[in-house]
Amino acid sequence: MKRLVYITRKEHFNAAHKLFNPAWSKEDNEAVFGRCANENWHGHNFDLYVTIKGNPSEDTGFIMDLKKLRDVINEHVIEQLDHRNINMDVPWMSGKMASIENLAMGIWDQLVPHIHHGQLHCVKLWETHNNYVEYFGETLEE
Amino acid sequence: MKRLVYITRKEHFNAAHKLFNPAWSKEDNEAVFGRCANENWHGHNFDLYVTIKGNPSEDTGFIMDLKKLRDVINEHVIEQLDHRNINMDVPWMSGKMASIENLAMGIWDQLVPHIHHGQLHCVKLWETHNNYVEYFGETLEE
Amino acid sequence: MKRLVYITRKEHFNAAHKLFNPAWSKEDNEAVFGRCANENWHGHNFDLYVTIKGNPSEDTGFIMDLKKLRDVINEHVIEQLDHRNINMDVPWMSGKMASIENLAMGIWDQLVPHIHHGQLHCVKLWETHNNYVEYFGETLEE
Amino acid sequence: MKRLVYITRKEHFNAAHKLFNPAWSKEDNEAVFGRCANENWHGHNFDLYVTIKGNPSEDTGFIMDLKKLRDVINEHVIEQLDHRNINMDVPWMSGKMASIENLAMGIWDQLVPHIHHGQLHCVKLWETHNNYVEYFGETLEE
Amino acid sequence: MKRLVYITRKEHFNAAHKLFNPAWSKEDNEAVFGRCANENWHGHNFDLYVTIKGNPSEDTGFIMDLKKLRDVINEHVIEQLDHRNINMDVPWMSGKMASIENLAMGIWDQLVPHIHHGQLHCVKLWETHNNYVEYFGETLEE
Amino acid sequence: MKRLVYITRKEHFNAAHKLFNPAWSKEDNEAVFGRCANENWHGHNFDLYVTIKGNPSEDTGFIMDLKKLRDVINEHVIEQLDHRNINMDVPWMSGKMASIENLAMGIWDQLVPHIHHGQLHCVKLWETHNNYVEYFGETLEE
Numbered sequence: 001m002k003r004l005v006y007i008t009r010k011e012h013f014n015a016a017h018k019l020f021n022p023a024w025s026k027e028d029n030e031a032v033f034g035r036c037a038n039e040n041w042h043g044h045n046f047d048l049y050v051t052i053k054g055n056p057s058e059d060t061g062f063i064m065d066l067k068k069l070r071d072v073i074n075e076h077v078i079e080q081l082d083h084r085n086i087n088m089d090v091p092w093m094s095g096k097m098a099s100i101e102n103l104a105m106g107i108w109d110q111l112v113p114h115i116h117h118g119q120l121h122c123v124k125l126w127e128t129h130n131n132y133v134e135y136f137g138e139t140l141e142e
Numbered sequence: 143m144k145r146l147v148y149i150t151r152k153e154h155f156n157a158a159h160k161l162f163n164p165a166w167s168k169e170d171n172e173a174v175f176g177r178c179a180n181e182n183w184h185g186h187n188f189d190l191y192v193t194i195k196g197n198p199s200e201d202t203g204f205i206m207d208l209k210k211l212r213d214v215i216n217e218h219v220i221e222q223l224d225h226r227n228i229n230m231d232v233p234w235m236s237g238k239m240a241s242i243e244n245l246a247m248g249i250w251d252q253l254v255p256h257i258h259h260g261q262l263h264c265v266k267l268w269e270t271h272n273n274y275v276e277y278f279g280e281t282l283e284e
Numbered sequence: 285m286k287r288l289v290y291i292t293r294k295e296h297f298n299a300a301h302k303l304f305n306p307a308w309s310k311e312d313n314e315a316v317f318g319r320c321a322n323e324n325w326h327g328h329n330f331d332l333y334v335t336i337k338g339n340p341s342e343d344t345g346f347i348m349d350l351k352k353l354r355d356v357i358n359e360h361v362i363e364q365l366d367h368r369n370i371n372m373d374v375p376w377m378s379g380k381m382a383s384i385e386n387l388a389m390g391i392w393d394q395l396v397p398h399i400h401h402g403q404l405h406c407v408k409l410w411e412t413h414n415n416y417v418e419y420f421g422e423t424l425e426e
Numbered sequence: 427m428k429r430l431v432y433i434t435r436k437e438h439f440n441a442a443h444k445l446f447n448p449a450w451s452k453e454d455n456e457a458v459f460g461r462c463a464n465e466n467w468h469g470h471n472f473d474l475y476v477t478i479k480g481n482p483s484e485d486t487g488f489i490m491d492l493k494k495l496r497d498v499i500n501e502h503v504i505e506q507l508d509h510r511n512i513n514m515d516v517p518w519m520s521g522k523m524a525s526i527e528n529l530a531m532g533i534w535d536q537l538v539p540h541i542h543h544g545q546l547h548c549v550k551l552w553e554t555h556n557n558y559v560e561y562f563g564e565t566l567e568e
Numbered sequence: 569m570k571r572l573v574y575i576t577r578k579e580h581f582n583a584a585h586k587l588f589n590p591a592w593s594k595e596d597n598e599a600v601f602g603r604c605a606n607e608n609w610h611g612h613n614f615d616l617y618v619t620i621k622g623n624p625s626e627d628t629g630f631i632m633d634l635k636k637l638r639d640v641i642n643e644h645v646i647e648q649l650d651h652r653n654i655n656m657d658v659p660w661m662s663g664k665m666a667s668i669e670n671l672a673m674g675i676w677d678q679l680v681p682h683i684h685h686g687q688l689h690c691v692k693l694w695e696t697h698n699n700y701v702e703y704f705g706e707t708l709e710e
Numbered sequence: 711m712k713r714l715v716y717i718t719r720k721e722h723f724n725a726a727h728k729l730f731n732p733a734w735s736k737e738d739n740e741a742v743f744g745r746c747a748n749e750n751w752h753g754h755n756f757d758l759y760v761t762i763k764g765n766p767s768e769d770t771g772f773i774m775d776l777k778k779l780r781d782v783i784n785e786h787v788i789e790q791l792d793h794r795n796i797n798m799d800v801p802w803m804s805g806k807m808a809s810i811e812n813l814a815m816g817i818w819d820q821l822v823p824h825i826h827h828g829q830l831h832c833v834k835l836w837e838t839h840n841n842y843v844e845y846f847g848e849t850l851e852e
Contacts, residue, residue: 040653044582085608
């Protein structure tokens with residue numbers, strides 16, 4: 001019997017962004033996004049939780065070495081987002097709204113090719129004390 | 143491909159309650175509920191997390207505007223519970239035990255008619271630092 | 285050289301209260317205290333931090349055994365406040381407004397006769413995530 | 427209609443451990459486990475969340491009395507782990523790597539025979555501010 | 569005997585900034601400020617704690633009504649910083665380095681004329697999970 | 711006018727220790743230290759806050775560059791305590807009781823020779839969720 005366990009690593013980054021749809025007028029952006037549309041940007045301390053699932057190895061007791069998970073998250077996510085402007089400095093967010101929904105899906109896509117032990121289960125991203133987003137790699141049936 | 147994402151908004155309220163079954167004697171209430179049966183009430187800072195799931199809009203990057211979710215939670219839940227007595231002041235808790243299990247299901251029922259973008263996924267309610275309840279709208283098969 | 289060190293123990297309690305001055309009309313109470321004047325009470329999870337200062341013993345490394353400090357706080361404070369109504373159930377708060385300012389000074393007065401190793405330095409009391417009070421035993425010169 | 431609700435109780439314990447595979451050389455242990463292989467041990471404040479699911483009783487509003495859940499967790503888990511050495515002092519961890527993955531599964535096995543109201547749903551264990559593990563009783567299909 | 573008590577209110581704001589001295593070259597800025605000098609900005613969730621000291625009123629139990637303190641902080645600080653760019657959008661930070669040290673002193677200067685009950689005691693500002701600044705209105709003797 | 715500001719940096723480490731006075735019998739140690747005397751050790755996640763006070767530079771807005779403060783704390787404190795046994799592995803704790811009071815004073819002594827901008831003001835050390843110690847470099851007059 002192989003048991004399925006979930007392990008989570010937390011990292012964080014600080015970044016600037018704004019919510020602004022360039023196809024809309026300034027007035028429409030302010031009506032929809034309010035203060036988040038401020039043209040001079042605002043920013044957040046983002047807390048990122050990455051969850052891997054799998055069966056722990058008998059030799060190590062690990063699903064995946066958390067030091068390696070930390071290094072993967074840092075190389076492919078934190079290095080690209082920390083002390084950056086999400087709208088301007090991050091190629092894989094270019095042309096998308098800089099919402100945390102889109103950011104969480106983008107982080108998933110960055111990580112998934114680099115998880116070789118266990119399987120990526122969840123990307124959870126806190127933007128403020130009062131809101132967070134989760135993505136589990138699911139799609140909606142149509 | 144439409145991706146399914148989960149977004150959560152946190153609110154809080156402060157309220158009084160007691161755990162007391164009026165069909166039982168005072169002694170039985172104290173035997174079962176201990177200090178929670180104190181007839182002069184006690185209270186808590188409740189932390190409420192409401193999770194919506196759905197596919198983010200391309201125009202906004204949002205499943206549902208969190209400002210609107212905040213307003214729905216405030217109008218239909220917080221306004222009715224904050225600085226109230228759950229046993230005495232809340233019509234939709236009347237006649238029920240004021241446990242967090244029942245409170246979480248009651249909050250679900252208050253919210254579900256007002257979620258029009260995405261779908262209500264979870265109501266999570268912290269009562270103290272040491273306990274919380276979650277309701278996902280599930281029923282038990284019999 | 286004897287060094288002065290400060291040690292803090294955290295405890296918590298859950299209680300009901302209201303802010304209501306019986307010398308005033310209901311309208312005046314609502315005008316000043318707002319929702320906190322709700323006649324049917326509300327409540328909080330209170331976090332209490334008690335700080336003792338003194339010189340650690342060479343034999344134990346302790347200013348005061350924290351297990352004993354915990355027992356003093358529990359006997360003289362928590363036992364009297366936890367799952368109680370601060371206005372109705374606590375003799376040493378009787379006849380005073382149930383504000384956290386008054387509660388912190390009352391807790392100081394409960395503790396100070398029972399601290400025999402080191403000296404009581406601070407009572408800090410959180411009422412919600414957003415406010416706390418501190419009392420250091422100071423008086424204002426007039 | 428019986429609704430399915432999830433209730434969680436948090437407890438904590440402080441313990442020492444090391445990650446060290448006795449079948450390997452000291453050098454191999456250090457190469458894989460780094461600082462966690464320190465032969466003189468290190469330790470953590472562990473936060474344990476135990477989740478039970480079930481249908482709340484009409485009489486009490488409870489799935490399971492949280493005071494009883496607390497007592498079960500304390501008797502069968504905390505009493506055996508708190509202020510202990512996980513590698514040396516805990517019979518049911520003997521011969522296994524002292525990883526949090528293995529610890530969470532061990533805690534599950536300790537608890538499951540003692541949950542008689544509702545059903546054990548999840549054991550979640552935080553080891554540091556930056557990592558935690560979850561076990562839901564699942565097995566991998568082969 | 570009038571007792572001296574300290575009361576603290578927490579608020580928060582989200583803002584963008586950069587640490588960049590315009591009198592220096594880009595290289596010098598990067599050498600001193602590292603990632604914080606990113607020309608496209610970064611940002612934070614700032615937590616602000618404002619402490620007032622004074623003697624509680626017998627009628628209210630309050631040093632100062634916390635609802636009024638909240639309103640003062642919101643009007644004179646949060647409204648001007650939340651979802652703003654500290655370097656570009658805040659007149660009273662103009663021409664100064666946007667460090668949290670300078671920001672805390674600026675917030676003190678904004679608040680002090682508006683505290684009429686009790687006395688402003690401390691402005692404490694968290695920038696990340698790992699650093700905060702405090703200003704008590706003190707000056708260094710020379 | 712030079713203003714005096716306080717800046718704090720948080721770091722953390724995980725370590726094992728026991729409270730055991732070798733001049734006493736095992737029974738006396740257990741009577742005084744209880745579970746903390748377990749001969750096979752226990753451990754904690756320690757949170758360390760180091761506060762520096764001084765006047766911010768006009769050029770940088772800094773009292774002391776927090777990156778440098780982080781490096782000083784890591785080189786002289788964290789490197790020596792993290793994933794170690796405080797009783798066995800740390801030369802400057804040798805021959806002292808491994809209490810957090812003694813540990814905080816030891817950390818102060820490690821840091822003070824390396825603070826060249828501003829002045830060391832406080833070492834604050836959390837051992838569990840429920841207790842912490844502070845040392846401000848003060849001595850008791852005799």
